[in-house]
Amino acid sequence: MVNEASRGSAPVVGSSIPSAGRHWGRTFWQRAAPVVYGLIAGGVLLLVMGKNPIAFYWTTLESGLLTWSGLMQTIIRLAPLLLMSAGFIVAFQAGLWNIGGDGQFLLAAAVVAGLGAPALGVMPFWLVLPLLCVVGFLVGGAWTVVPSLMKAYYGMNEIITTLMMAFIGINLANILIKGPFLSHVTLVPQTDVIPWVYLLPFIPGTHIHVGIVIALVALVLVHFMQTRTSYGLRLRILGASPRAALHAGISVKRDIVTAFALSGGLIGLAAAVEVLGVWGYVRADWNPAFGMTLFAIVFLAGLDVLVVIPFVFFFAVIQIGGHEAARQAGLPNDFLLLLIGLILFFMVLTEWARTRGWLARLRGRHAGSMAAAAEEAAGDG
């Protein structure tokens, strides 16, 4: 099974006793370098296309970070991204490659949006919001049950099943939106709109909804779970070696199911927060497709919350500021995809170079040395 197989490359966080403190500053800078290289590569590309990279990046920064409204938008975007990342962290921790995040996200979004307006009719909104968040969590979690059961009981590889469930989920979301949840006010297929004033409240003095707070709290909890609880250790053993987990008396089946559900739940919560914080509705065929990129980012951040946050923040800035930059440079927005792709490549590359360099200092280049190269890489993702 892939999760077992890729143990070699699956990052193992804090494989030592938790209390051993981590100077994350160092780790962070080690990991920030590739981003810079990626940007440089993107810059070269821009030059080739006769655009001005400095201007491009400056505009990105300006409209994604340096202006108040841009910063607000970035932070608002951060909420769902961080929650989704938290979901991936939990799954990867347990060696579960939940690659169907987008399906869980969209289905949860559709259900939350679909129930939103009706719910407001029957109960006070201060009750509706938390309730819908729970709904999102449950739907997202529920969408992992089939894959997790099949993995737990038949050893069915979860990459296939989550992929398939993602396809089903995305279509199902559309069916719901065009069926039971179809709004009769607008003619575009979409859900009824939750009145703007009833969406998640703003953090006082800003237009940033409280989703970001929820996200940060969730991340802290996940981090605590990872490093300070028996459950976290069980998941880590499961992720490192399912057979060892079984041998140690860990009820592997239960933990696979719970970890998977928790992962999907957080992703569903991400959807709820995005819908209840920004949109108030979901239209058919809407798919922000955060999943894939976050999957990679979380992995490259070594499942380390303290590294995930800055990475995701950076990603959000590019997402938010990039449009304006692309517009001013007269480029299609899809250039941003290319940019992100390049950055990922460079993250991978420098991670490799680092491990090699680390080794080179110890003992030149030769067959055997590759061994610990991979070991080291495995060590810190």
Place this chain on the structure above:
Amino acid sequence: MGSAFSSGSGSPDAVVLELRGITKVFPGVRANDHVDLLVRRGEVHCLLGENGAGKSTLMNVLAGIYMPDEGSIRIDGREVSISCPRDAIDLGVGMVHQHSSLIPDFTVLENLMLGRGEGWRLSTGRAQDGLKRLTTTLGVAVDPGAETGQLSLGQQQQVEIIKALWQGSRILILDEPTSMLTPKGIEDLERVLRQLKQQGLAVIFITHKLREAFAIGDRVSVLRQGRLQGTIDRETMKAASATEMQRLVVELMFPGEAETLAHVAELSDLSELGGGGRAATAGEPLLELHEVVVAGQRGEIGIVEAISLTIHAGEVLGVAGVDGNGQRPLAEAIVGQRPLAGGDVRLAGTSLRRLGIGARQRRGLRYVTDDRLGEGIVGSMSVALNLVSKRIGTAPFWVHGRTRPEVIAAHAEELVREYSVATPSIHTPAGSLSGGNIQKVIVARELSLDPKVVVFNKPTYGLDVKTTAAVRARIRGLVDGGAAGALLISTDLEELLALSDRVAVLSRGRLMGIVRNGPGAEQEIGALMIGGEHGE
């Protein structure tokens, strides 16, 4: 093919292989430190040394797995550079690795054809012939169509050797080939080796069992901490008596410890080793198996049929049998790693049927697995965490699910000291320890926190004399208190005779009989085994 056996230019004892100043460094370890080694054609050259001495590394350098940092290799007097396994094979160096390198779901034939085929099409025909010729020369029987995963370890071992000889090796390296074999398997192997010697091959033979070394070897070299301690040549070996030889070797392996180790080495008279002589006054029954039936899993041999056993306090019940005759399923069923298809297991009177692995653990039922790296430890995790990995979530290490690092650390420090585990620190990833020390960690974990019954599955295979002694002492020490009992599964008859009070013989998943240890036990057991082999 034929070339295999008509190889080697020059006089009968011409030097085939010459290693000069081989040095290989791993992070933090000098695995080999300027090692020189001479190997002659037609000799079996034994390589001895404690765990982590660097034997496998040296051989892997020869087989092209590692590039040496320093040193030179000469074959037939020509200086050669071996940068990958292909080079080694082309130079006629064949190696049977310490850890099996067969593909379980490939047939024997497919395994043999790997990387051997000329041209595009797979030519099963030619492979068939080659296999037939080899099996006849070696006097072994292998079913070419069988999935290797389905073969017993002994047969797998033979396939590995055939694979190593496949392209006509001049130098054959066997890295601990006997660690998993039964006396019978070892005899077969010895016969095969003699065959090969006759045909002029040079064999490098790594083992931890001195007796084998002396029986099979023409010369013995000893490695210690990566350095060559010395080589004992033919003449000395002929001249010296077994006991003298042992002193010599042990002195080389563990300078200054020969005395302390003398009494444990296998060579001394069995009766001295505790086992046999002990008065058989066993305490009350601790673990009872009633008609236990276990089903084999997909692609696995050895199921267990209706076995009933009782382990009393203060006794070691040995389980003898050719590997792959149901030992592992039995052990796993007892500790709860696989379901009982029938029957019942009772610990101190209470049935375990409903209890999970963890629950049985806490009730004092422990399992020292034979799959150390596969399931025994989590290589990427610290020694400390591995020492509590079967206690997750329970006090005092966890309180309300919250980890208490300081308690875990203290516990680890204590065990590491008590079991003298050689590790840089308790935070070191367990996977980076040497084989012997990994086993110490496992034993420490299982024997800590008041065990009642411990199931030992091949507890000493692949361990050096010293660690073996330590582990065996632990096993006896456990039961001699009279409070606990042990089930000792082993393919090593000497070990069984040395440690057990009674020995049950397992064959094809059935219980052939139970022999009380003592004079003549060896013959009885042997008889029961043969019976099992030839039964129906």
Place this chain on the structure above:
Amino acid sequence: TARSPEAGSPSPGSSAGAGGVKVSKIAVITPEKANDFGWNQQGVEGAAAAAASVGAACIVQDGAGYGDITPILNQLAGDNPQLMLAWASGYNTVAPQVAQQTGIATVVIGAGSDAANTPGLVNDLETDAQGGAYLAGILAARTTMTGTVAIVVSAEDENWTKMSGGFIGGARSVTPGIRILYVQIGQAGYADAAGGKRVTASAIAGGADVIFGMGDGSSFGMMQAVETEPPPAGADKVWFIDVIGDKSSLDKKGIYLSSVVWDFTAIDEKAISEVEAGTFGRATYRLDLDNGIKLLRSRFIPAEVWDEIETARQGILDGSIEVPLTTTGKEVKAYLGSGK
């Protein structure tokens, strides 16, 4: 702890309300790139033309997608245009909020009810192209030789369904018993060129020799099928009738019979003038036959057929001809089934 109303109210000093302002800059934002010979391109060109007519500047943000629309709208607002055209029905929930926060007059698409209109801030734009599609139906019925025509839609889209109804009505007004095939590529087949070709090919094989194709990227796949598929028995070639844009410049094979073209210039000019007059946000704009919807007259359309189309156009305008209105796929299928 609801969102405090003031959070949503126009920012101080906003130009909203009665007064009205001189329009010196307008902004248009479209989901796809504005080179699609379709919705996005028409939207941008209309805006540009209208802006030019009053000497105003026009900021274009095309290919904005749907996901990040809030930040993009805010960034556009940052450039302080006096009028924003939020050119997708997918924007019509977010855009009003941004209008609220920034106080910039904003045109939204297909909000579906006059309730969306907010004086000085938000004005809804509905597209009623069914009239044009009715004319296309007449053209198709006059052109077909097999007596079978096909409607191919890329997705379940309000515009498509409305026009489908109109087309059916027009075709039946000429040949009551005419066979009309209706097929949808997928739930989001807008860019699915491959699907477009496959589906159209099946439709042609089903006997259709006139294809009324509605889709964005996918309509190129439809044209490809029309160009390359063997005509059905009884026809010597297959014709394509397009919507929204004019692709005749891309027509190498002479299959581009016509197109129901949407020209927004007039509407955009109206919006600008209303902003300046301070009357913006009172009444929903409707794009229809008399202010921007027209049937493209290609060289392939015989004069007498065109005359017939012209008379029908007059009929629709003076109300003597009633164009059926179908707003969902279900309604289209029901109408299709009814055979009337």
Place this chain on the structure above:
Amino acid sequence: MDSIFTADFFAAVLSGAILAGMPLLLAALGETISEQAGLLDIGLEGTMLLGAYAGFVVTNWTGSYWVGFLAAIAAGIAVSLLMVVFCVRMGRDQIVVGIAILLSMEGLTSLLHAAQFGQSYPRLDAVPAVPIPGLSEIPVVGPSLFTQPLIVYIGVALVFVVAGLLSRTNLGLDIRAAGRTPVALDNAGVDVMKIRTVAALCTGALAGLGGGYLAIVTAGIFVPFMTGGLGFIAIVIAMLGRGRPVWVLIGSLLFGVALSVATALQLAGINVPTDVVQMLPFVTVIVALALFARQSYLPAALAQPFVRGRR
């Protein structure tokens, strides 16, 4: 209202199934080879996109779709070089690299398309169909299944080529070994990296060709993101195929048929929501897997980097 169910209508439905199924088949075949060698190529969709783009551009320039197909293959191979360098050589995580490939290829093709064809949207001529003498006379199936562009026959032939490669050749044996127990292969003196490289390149070539087919034959035009998830469907099919190309063929055709039949029903005036139809294949597979409790016997070393001498 007289029925549209004429012979050539059914024919069109059948060839529609092939039109839709072929790109899947080619890509899934490629993925199968990688998987058997222990490589999980998540970036398949990206490979297809570049293949589609290259195939389209070159066909459009040269006017020869054969050159176009070659270009598609070349492009696919180029993309798979990324897999080779990052995953095979450097042993980096395959899923992450796959995602990077996916994103960058989506971006790249869209960028190039906007720059080159944003204004012109050129369309290609139909690829001529080659009737198989005899078979093509059979009513319905004749003009559909047996009157196809040459490339279709080649594609189907490839199924058996790959099957033969995996089961009957030394290379195939080495590939399967590389995916199961690379150490054994290495000890046997075969360079695992080389084998996996070969496998990755094959995957690139086939996925590229699949993309090329999509643009040149199925659509006759390139539009950004035109693969719309085909790559991932192909991965699923390959995994379910468990290294058996024939099963890959069956799986791909099933998807093609599902889409084509949906169209047919609509044309016949029968109301079928396309969402449901597109969901159906997955639902059935999931249910089937759940019912038969079948394991996905994936190669043991799948997605696991190989490093000689590692322990």
